[in-house]
Amino acid sequence: xxxxxxxxxxxxxxxxxxxxxxxxxxxxxxxxxxxxxxxxxxxxxxxxxxxxxxxxxxxxxxxxxxxxxxxxxxxxxxxxxxxxxxxxxxxxxxxxxxxxxxxxxxxxxxxxxxxx
Amino acid sequence: xxxxxxxxxxxxxxxxxxxxxxxxxxxxxxxxxxxxxxxxxxxxxxxxxxxxxxxxxxxxxxxxxxxxxxxxxxxxxxxxxxxxxxxxxxxxxxxxxxxxxxxxxxxxxxxxxxxx
Numbered sequence: 001x002x003x004x005x006x007x008x009x010x011x012x013x014x015x016x017x018x019x020x021x022x023x024x025x026x027x028x029x030x031x032x033x034x035x036x037x038x039x040x041x042x043x044x045x046x047x048x049x050x051x052x053x054x055x056x057x058x059x060x061x062x063x064x065x066x067x068x069x070x071x072x073x074x075x076x077x078x079x080x081x082x083x084x085x086x087x088x089x090x091x092x093x094x095x096x097x098x099x100x101x102x103x104x105x106x107x108x109x110x111x112x113x114x115x116x
Numbered sequence: 117x118x119x120x121x122x123x124x125x126x127x128x129x130x131x132x133x134x135x136x137x138x139x140x141x142x143x144x145x146x147x148x149x150x151x152x153x154x155x156x157x158x159x160x161x162x163x164x165x166x167x168x169x170x171x172x173x174x175x176x177x178x179x180x181x182x183x184x185x186x187x188x189x190x191x192x193x194x195x196x197x198x199x200x201x202x203x204x205x206x207x208x209x210x211x212x213x214x215x216x217x218x219x220x221x222x223x224x225x226x227x228x229x230x231x232x
Contacts, residue, residue, distance in 0.1 A: 004158070031218045042204055042222035043159070050217040058219060059209070090158050094218045105218065107158025
């Protein structure tokens with residue numbers, strides 16, 4: 001059982017290049033999320049998808065777009081990469097899309113992205 | 117937005133020692149979560165707290181939901197080398213209507229180092 005799978009694991013881009021980070025979960029979860037992790041700042045929510053067919057902005061959405069391709073897959077796109085987007089990106093999923101909040105989020109192992 | 121502040125930022129302890137860390141917020145939370153992140157991996161849920169005053173254990177870990185609903189505490193007893201990692205507190209990000217759809221805000225993390 002793979003859980004949440006992210007690809008690629010590492011990537012180096014030049015400023016201005018575009019890239020799509022892929023995420024897939026095999027747990028039949030309704031909700032999926034993208035976070036970025038920067039030193040000393042914890043994880044910050046970029047975008048989320050409460051259920052298939054819906055997406056919405058999180059805390060730090062600028063410079064990113066997302067697509068919920070189907071129930072399993074949720075991709076994150078950088079249209080024109082900037083050095084400030086150098087970070088570790090985590091995808092997560094959870095079984096529910098509504099209250100009460102009592103189900104954990106399951107995280108992938110991250111994509112380490114460097115933008116030069 | 118909602119912000120969680122964790123302390124201490126880092127801890128260096130000897131194997132066998134007990135560990136205490138806490139998380140505070142200027143806002144009230146109805147759920148507190150504690151995650152651990154091992155090096156090179158995504159966060160994994162350790163303990164979830166849903167009620168003010170609640171005290172919950174998971175093996176050597178004990179977490180408490182503060183009475184004011186603005187803080188939470190995590191204790192690790194008799195630390196071992198595999199306790200090394202980053203510990204995050206997290207709570208739900210609420211929409212205007214009071215729902216979260218599973219969205220989380222994270223503290224900046226406490227980095228734990230255990231010397232054998």
